[in-house]
Amino acid sequence: MVYHGIVAVALAKPSFFKAEQPVVPDLSADRATSIAGASSSRRRDLVFIVNPRGANGRTGKEWKKLLPYLKSRLGSYCNICESLTSGPFIASEITREAIRDGADAVIAVGGDGTLHEIVNGFFWAGKPVSNLDQKATNTTALGVIPLGTGSDFVRTLGWKNDPHEAIERIAKGLRSWIDIGVIIGGSGESHYFLNVADIHLSAKAGYYASRYKHLGNLCYVIGALQAFLGHCNQDLKIKVNEGEWEVYPKVTALCIGNAKFFGGGMKITPNANPSSGSFEVVILQDFKWYDFILKLHRLYNGTHLSVKNVFSRSAHSVEVEEIGEFGSGSRIYVQSDGEFLGFLPRKFLILPAAIEMIQ
Numbered sequence: 474m475v476y477h478g479i480v481a482v483a484l485a486k487p488s489f490f491k492a493e494q495p496v497v498p499d500l501s502a503d504r505a506t507s508i509a510g511a512s513s514s515r516r517r518d519l520v521f522i523v524n525p526r527g528a529n530g531r532t533g534k535e536w537k538k539l540l541p542y543l544k545s546r547l548g549s550y551c552n553i554c555e556s557l558t559s560g561p562f563i564a565s566e567i568t569r570e571a572i573r574d575g576a577d578a579v580i581a582v583g584g585d586g587t588l589h590e591i592v593n594g595f596f597w598a599g600k601p602v603s604n605l606d607q608k609a610t611n612t613t614a615l616g617v618i619p620l621g622t623g624s625d626f627v628r629t630l631g632w633k634n635d636p637h638e639a640i641e642r643i644a645k646g647l648r649s650w651i652d653i654g655v656i657i658g659g660s661g662e663s664h665y666f667l668n669v670a671d672i673h674l675s676a677k678a679g680y681y682a683s684r685y686k687h688l689g690n691l692c693y694v695i696g697a698l699q700a701f702l703g704h705c706n707q708d709l710k711i712k713v714n715e716g717e718w719e720v721y722p723k724v725t726a727l728c729i730g731n732a733k734f735f736g737g738g739m740k741i742t743p744n745a746n747p748s749s750g751s752f753e754v755v756i757l758q759d760f761k762w763y764d765f766i767l768k769l770h771r772l773y774n775g776t777h778l779s780v781k782n783v784f785s786r787s788a789h790s791v792e793v794e795e796i797g798e799f800g801s802g803s804r805i806y807v808q809s810d811g812e813f814l815g816f817l818p819r820k821f822l823i824l825p826a827a828i829e830m831i832q
Contacts, residue, residue, distance in 0.1 A: 519547065519643070520554045520571040520579045521618070522564045522591060527583040529687040532620045533557075536582055539618070539636050546640055558587075568594025571613065572602045578614040578831060580643065584621015585668060589810035591615065592653060592667045595828055599663045614648050616831040623811065626668045629732035629747065630832070642831055650826035651747045654731045656809060657820040666809035669735040669742060670821055672793055674704055674760075675726040676806035679736070680813045693737045701762050707805060709817075712792040713754070720796065725760035729753075729791055729821050733775070735811070740775030744785070750825040751787045758782045794818040 521543075525533030540555075547553060554576075556567045568579050568591045581588040592615065595602055604613070618639040619627045627634060632642075654666045671679070682696025706723040713719075721727075728735070730742025730753045745753040759782050771777040778785050795805045795817045804816040 516550055516552050517577040517646075518552045518554070518575070519616075520556060520567070520576045521582050522556045522558060522567055522579060522587065523582040524558050524564070524587045524621075527587060527621045529689070532583045535620050535636070539620075539640075542637065543640055546644055562590060564590035565594035569597055569602050573605045575604045575606055575609055575611075576613050577611065578616050578643070578646075580616035580618060580831075582618045582620055584619070585623040585625050585810050586812065587621060588617055588626060588667060589812055592828070593665045595653075596663070596665055601827070612829050614646075614829045614831050615651075616643050618643075623735075623737050625734035625736070625738065626732050626810075628734045628738065629668070629745070647832055648829045649748065649832045651828055651830045652731055652750060653824045653827040654729065654752065654809070655822050655824055656807070656814065657822065658815065659818050664809065664814055665824075666731065667747070668730075668732045668810045669745075670729045670807070670809035671735065671741075672709075672727040672729075672807050672817065672819075673707065673724060673805050674700055674757075675728060675736070675741075676808040676813070677704070679808045679811050680806055682736075683811065683813065693739075697765070701765075706759055708796045709805070710794040710796055711756075713786070713788045714790055721756060721758065723759040725757040727757075727793065728755045729788075730755065731823070739773050741772065742785075743775030743778065744787075748826075750823065751789050752791065752821065752823055754786050754788050754791055756784045758784070789823045791821040792818070793821075 523532065523536050525536065527533070544553065558564050558567070564581075564587055571579050572595065579591055579594070581591045595613075595615070604611075616639075617627065618636045619632075619634045620636060624634050632638065651667075654670060656664045656666065656670060658664070678693070678697040678700035680696070681699040682692040685692035685695045688695065706725050708720060708722045709724045709727065710718050711721050711727070728741045730745035732747050733740050733743055733745050735741055742753040742755050755778070765772075768777060768780055771780060777783050807814045807816060807819050
């Protein structure tokens with residue numbers, strides 16, 4: 474089978490994407506059903522989306538080693554479809570097709586970038602993607618096998634960066650609902666995130682870090698150093714929960730967390746919970762370069778909220794605008810889950826219980 478030029482290799486029944494397939498039993502958390510233990514008249518359809526070039530090619534190599542174990546563990550009662558991506562946004566397109574064809578789960582094999590693309594594939598034109606079978610009662614779940622550079626979302630859930638443990642979770646098939654963040658741009662376009670969206674210095678650091686992904690976690694250090702060159706703290710207008718606009722002076726970075734970690738293990742929004750129905754918003758103000766050196770350990774272990782000029786609050790919506798006119802070289806960067814999205818203004822909204830995730 475071929476999706477938009479991507480060869481999808483079915484390792485079990487090659488024709489599992491059929492609209493006339495039997496309805497899949499609901500595997501939601503309140504019914505506590507497992508893939509292995511559920512009695513069903515048909516095999517379950519799992520789509521594994523792999524970025525073989527992820528982590529400087531390590532993802533593809535590790536996936537090939539993992540595949541025999543995955544087939545032996547899941548192949549007796551699941552149809553396994555392997556889809557290898559070849560470029561940006563391909564994972565989103567494969568995800569949409571899998572959901573429309575009634576797949577039981579789409580599994581991200583890689584790091585936070587692959588996971589981010591797949592989450593965006595759960596939506597189209599500002600709405601959730603739906604199964605084309607109107608009679609279907611199940612939803613397509615999200616799963617993850619961590620084989621990438623960052624795997625920050627996995628840290629929030631307290632999981633080890635262990636692909637064999639991830640396969641065991643998939644085998645059990647237990648699900649729970651998680652929240653998703655949506656970012657709305659000035660022209661109304663929507664972009665979705667699972668982990669952390671951030672603004673200004675941290676976003677610029679992420680932008681530069683993406684150029685050095687081949688260096689592993691060292692890319693985050695290089696990105697931060699490069700972002701500091703010519704950096705200036707900026708006054709920002711912020712509106713929280715549809716309230717009044719407030720001016721926050723000398724903002725260094727603003728982070729909106731659906732989950733806790735970003736940047737390869739930095740616990741920037743330590744109280745965030747992707748099942749809480751709200752963001753944690755953390756604002757760093759008037760930080761100098763030496764503040765990051767002196768307080769870096771607190772940013773990584775999540776104890777920075779008591780530091781001077783660090784503020785935190787819960788929110789379900791946040792709007793941010795820059796104050797004044799800036800040249801193209803000093804505009805305020807925005808990113809989410811390590812993906813550069815452009816510049817302010819932006820609005821951030823929480824979508825409670827938006828996706829079921831295999832836990």
